[in-house]
Amino acid sequence: MRIKWKLTLWATFLILFLFLAYSLSQYVVIQNWAANQETKTVQKTMKEVTAYIDEMPSEQAISESASYLEVLNEDDQTIRLINDNDKTVVTIADDADELRPPKHVTEKNLVKANQEDDPLLIYKTPVETGEFSGTVEITRDIEDYESLFEQIGMVVIIAGLAAVVLSFIGGRFISSQLLKPINSMISTMKKVKENGLKERMPIKQKQDEMAELGMMFNELMDNLETSFQQQQQFVEDASHELKTPLTIIHGHLSLIQRWGKDNPEVLERSIQLSVNETDRLTHLVSELLTLTKGQNDSSDVSHMESSQVKQKLEMLIENYQLIHREFEIRPHLDFDTGVTLKMSQNHFERMMIILLDNAITYSEDDKVIDVRARQTAEQLTIDVTDFGTGIPEAEIPFVFRRFYRVDKSRSRKHGGNGLGLAIVMDLVAMYNGTIDIDSRYGEWTTVTVTFPG
Ligand code: ATP
Ligand code: MG
Numbered sequence: 001m002r003i004k005w006k007l008t009l010w011a012t013f014l015i016l017f018l019f020l021a022y023s024l025s026q027y028v029v030i031q032n033w034a035a036n037q038e039t040k041t042v043q044k045t046m047k048e049v050t051a052y053i054d055e056m057p058s059e060q061a062i063s064e065s066a067s068y069l070e071v072l073n074e075d076d077q078t079i080r081l082i083n084d085n086d087k088t089v090v091t092i093a094d095d096a097d098e099l100r101p102p103k104h105v106t107e108k109n110l111v112k113a114n115q116e117d118d119p120l121l122i123y124k125t126p127v128e129t130g131e132f133s134g135t136v137e138i139t140r141d142i143e144d145y146e147s148l149f150e151q152i153g154m155v156v157i158i159a160g161l162a163a164v165v166l167s168f169i170g171g172r173f174i175s176s177q178l179l180k181p182i183n184s185m186i187s188t189m190k191k192v193k194e195n196g197l198k199e200r201m202p203i204k205q206k207q208d209e210m211a212e213l214g215m216m217f218n219e220l221m222d223n224l225e226t227s228f229q230q231q232q233q234f235v236e237d238a239s240h241e242l243k244t245p246l247t248i249i250h251g252h253l254s255l256i257q258r259w260g261k262d263n264p265e266v267l268e269r270s271i272q273l274s275v276n277e278t279d280r281l282t283h284l285v286s287e288l289l290t291l292t293k294g295q296n297d298s299s300d301v302s303h304m305e306s307s308q309v310k311q312k313l314e315m316l317i318e319n320y321q322l323i324h325r326e327f328e329i330r331p332h333l334d335f336d337t338g339v340t341l342k343m344s345q346n347h348f349e350r351m352m353i354i355l356l357d358n359a360i361t362y363s364e365d366d367k368v369i370d371v372r373a374r375q376t377a378e379q380l381t382i383d384v385t386d387f388g389t390g391i392p393e394a395e396i397p398f399v400f401r402r403f404y405r406v407d408k409s410r411s412r413k414h415g416g417n418g419l420g421l422a423i424v425m426d427l428v429a430m431y432n433g434t435i436d437i438d439s440r441y442g443e444w445t446t447v448t449v450t451f452p453g
Contacts, residue, residue, distance in 0.1 A: 004175050011171030019163040023156045031149055042123045042140050048072045049079055049136050050127055057130040059089055066090045076141040083134040104135045119146045181210035197225040237403040238288055241417055245277040287419040303340045306375050310335050316352050317371055324360055332372040339375050339453050343431045351427050354420040355384040355447050361414045363388035380451045390441040400425045
């Protein structure tokens, strides 16, 4: 069953239940009260009549004082005196044919009876006075009272039926009000499915929970759209980057096919260049893999003691020094002991390799690289400084972008894909660190990474 109908039914039942409970209890209370009132009237008359008759010496005296009893009587009421032979002594009534045959009683009793469809309340009390022994009988016609309650009952039933209809309409209204934002969300989602991620939910001015839900949904869609666009951009850029080396390799292979077989010089050169390009491809693909894998892969987070960080740095510097003998790589490692860096060793190494690679790649004649590390209780800071090309100030914010290279042709010559810093950026962010670049174009560049302690 749809929520719309569930809500409608629940609201209908609830409203109906409340209405019926209220009217029924009101009906019962009023009915009891009115019935009590009727009985009280009869009892009051009875009290007055018996008190009066108690004063009477004989049956004779009683039958003569009928006019006084008439004063005591009320509307819709008959007073009758019956002697112990079941004979009527006095009858005071407007309508005597309602009465049942006279009957003497020995005990008080109050009964409800029907005489020719007329509801009656009959109260009998035995009396003993002087020579007279008999029964006072008061009969009250409660037809008005009964018909009043029949009418009230009818009103309750009709109102109940109206309540069913009204509460159904009300329930429908409540449910449609509640479900409006959800329906609009559903239709937005349908549109998203048909027309793409551009669609948004219309937001009302009202500051209620539903508006909040709508806003959340829209924000979510914004994020989704952005990340979708980024993904698309990434794939486009990646394909573009992959295409260049492939085109070059294709070119060389065609060259070899046409002339290379007979010309060892062309053959040699083309093969060499193709090998270079395949190296490039391998490097690019492994970087792409790192980028896509990097974000999810913080499983092997180990806590590196400061001594380990220091060791790792020393080892890396030593290796680089060994490979790049023309460079002078100068470590300045200043560590407090007993502080840990929460980072996987692999990630740490990868980050340092990218930074050192850049420093070496973009150095010029001044082949000196400074690696500075400081660790305090609050943070670990590592700087890598080279004295090479530098980065123009305006370009610094862009170098973290994927595939961004300051000097395309130059960077390509070095085999750069423009992914290194993007990878470092991701890695650093994964461990809540920050990365900064300070540079003077043509003079020096310092890349600083900082991690909380
Ligand atoms: P790769 O993906 O192979 O690292 P890349 O070195 O071109 O390629 P990044 O490391 O992300 O890519 O660097 C982006 C750009 O920033 C580089 O192309 C270069 O222009 C500039 N750059 C990075 N480091 C330095 C540096 N130390 N000195 C001068 N320019 C730099
Ligand atoms: Mg690089």
